[in-house]
Amino acid sequence: MNISRRQILILLPAAAVAWKSVLAGTPEASPNYKMTDHWWSMLIDIPKCIGCGNCVRACQIENDVPDGNFRTWVERYHVTDENMVSPEVISPDGGKEGFPVAAEDAGKYFFVPKMCNQCADSPCTQVCPVGATFISPDGVVLVDQKYCLGCGYCVQACPYGCRYIHPEKKVADKCTLCYHRITKGLTTACCEACPTGARQLADLKDPKDPIHEFLKTHSVQVLKPQMATGAKVYYNDLDGSVR
Amino acid sequence: MSVFKEARHLFHFAGLFVLAFLVFLVARHYVVPKSFGEYGHYRGAAIGEIAAHPVKFAGHQTCESCHSDVLDVKSKGKHAHVNCEACHGALAIHADDPSAMTPVLPDTAVLCARCHTASAAKPKGFPQVVPADHSNGLPCDTCHKPHSPAMDAGGAN
Numbered sequence: 192m193n194i195s196r197r198q199i200l201i202l203l204p205a206a207a208v209a210w211k212s213v214l215a216g217t218p219e220a221s222p223n224y225k226m227t228d229h230w231w232s233m234l235i236d237i238p239k240c241i242g243c244g245n246c247v248r249a250c251q252i253e254n255d256v257p258d259g260n261f262r263t264w265v266e267r268y269h270v271t272d273e274n275m276v277s278p279e280v281i282s283p284d285g286g287k288e289g290f291p292v293a294a295e296d297a298g299k300y301f302f303v304p305k306m307c308n309q310c311a312d313s314p315c316t317q318v319c320p321v322g323a324t325f326i327s328p329d330g331v332v333l334v335d336q337k338y339c340l341g342c343g344y345c346v347q348a349c350p351y352g353c354r355y356i357h358p359e360k361k362v363a364d365k366c367t368l369c370y371h372r373i374t375k376g377l378t379t380a381c382c383e384a385c386p387t388g389a390r391q392l393a394d395l396k397d398p399k400d401p402i403h404e405f406l407k408t409h410s411v412q413v414l415k416p417q418m419a420t421g422a423k424v425y426y427n428d429l430d431g432s433v434r
Numbered sequence: 435m436s437v438f439k440e441a442r443h444l445f446h447f448a449g450l451f452v453l454a455f456l457v458f459l460v461a462r463h464y465v466v467p468k469s470f471g472e473y474g475h476y477r478g479a480a481i482g483e484i485a486a487h488p489v490k491f492a493g494h495q496t497c498e499s500c501h502s503d504v505l506d507v508k509s510k511g512k513h514a515h516v517n518c519e520a521c522h523g524a525l526a527i528h529a530d531d532p533s534a535m536t537p538v539l540p541d542t543a544v545l546c547a548r549c550h551t552a553s554a555a556k557p558k559g560f561p562q563v564v565p566a567d568h569s570n571g572l573p574c575d576t577c578h579k580p581h582s583p584a585m586d587a588g589g590a591n
Contacts, residue, residue, distance in 0.1 A: 300555035
């Protein structure tokens with residue numbers, strides 16, 4: 192076979208492109224999902240939460256969370272008129288099996304579901320010495336459990352107490368915002384199981400997402416705004432006593 | 435020439451540095467994962483690994499594609515916005531292959547009480563009862579249809 196100089200000049204760049212795609216390896220697990228098209232967040236509507244614990248149970252099942260550790264949990268606040276700043280907070284077994292019946296006495300009671308706040312300027316990812324935890328291009332704080340040493344720096348750094356060391360794997364574990372579900376077009380396990388719609392997964396990069404209208408028309412707050420973490424879990428009607 | 439001769443020990447030392455640097459580069463090439471730095475200071479392939487975790491809750495859209503009869507009843511009732519797996523549990527195994535697992539009907543005496551037991555901490559507008567007073571311990575589905583529970587909307591069993 193004779194190949195002219197002209198043909199070689201045409202073939203070489205084509206071969207280079209082909210070789211590059213070979214080197215790039217296998218594509219992502221969800222072929223139609225583009226990370227740059229999303230910026231995930233969560234809306235928690237406190238007046239809708241009934242403290243049933245469905246979210247906690249669903250999260251433990253979906254993500255094989257070991258007993259006694261929580262990627263999400265529910266707290267019950269009891270604020271009395273005499274002491275507005277230091278409320279009584281309980282969370283028996285993370286609220287997994289519900290709460291004791293609240294007596295009709297002085298003060299107010301309400302539930303606050305807690306989870307990873309998926310901070311845009313997260314303290315936990317900044318302290319990792321090996322680059323095992325990071326913010327994905329679509330705004331989810333994730334842990335690379337093959338790379339994690341289990342040193343626990345991130346567990347200490349999180350101002351919301353959302354991380355733990357997995358008792359068997361001995362590595363950091365946390366809410367992934369059900370990354371394996373949201374990349375397939377599903378909602379998170381906690382949102383799927385919430386009977387009242389108190390939790391809503393939201394995509395801040397999607398102009399059609401109802402979150403934009405909600406944020407415009409409601410008093411929404413994030414936890415510990417003074418920490419400047421860029422938290423992306425938005426709480427509707429959050430009481431000032433919540434820490 | 436004499437300059438080189440007198441400074442030979444320095445050249446040996448410099449050579450050692452160059453050699454160590456080369457060893458470092460070669461070792462680094464093998465030790466650092468291929469995808470490290472793809473998106474930032476982390477292993478890019480980790481994102482795909484996390485996304486590959488198996489799904490356990492099938493999602494209500496999947497349930498509704500087969501059980502449209504239940505959807506018709508439920509969408510007219512008070513439980514229209516309660517997703518299937520909020521009560522029936524994680525059923526992705528059943529959704530993938532209906533013969534692989536038959537869902538067990540939940541015990542309404544336990545299930546309904548989780549949400550509807552009266553408590554001062556619950557929102558005032560949410561329907562709540564004291565189970566012992568309300569039904570004297572009878573299972574809720576003695577009277578209510580769980581998919582459309584309001585009695586005045588034809589929800590009585």
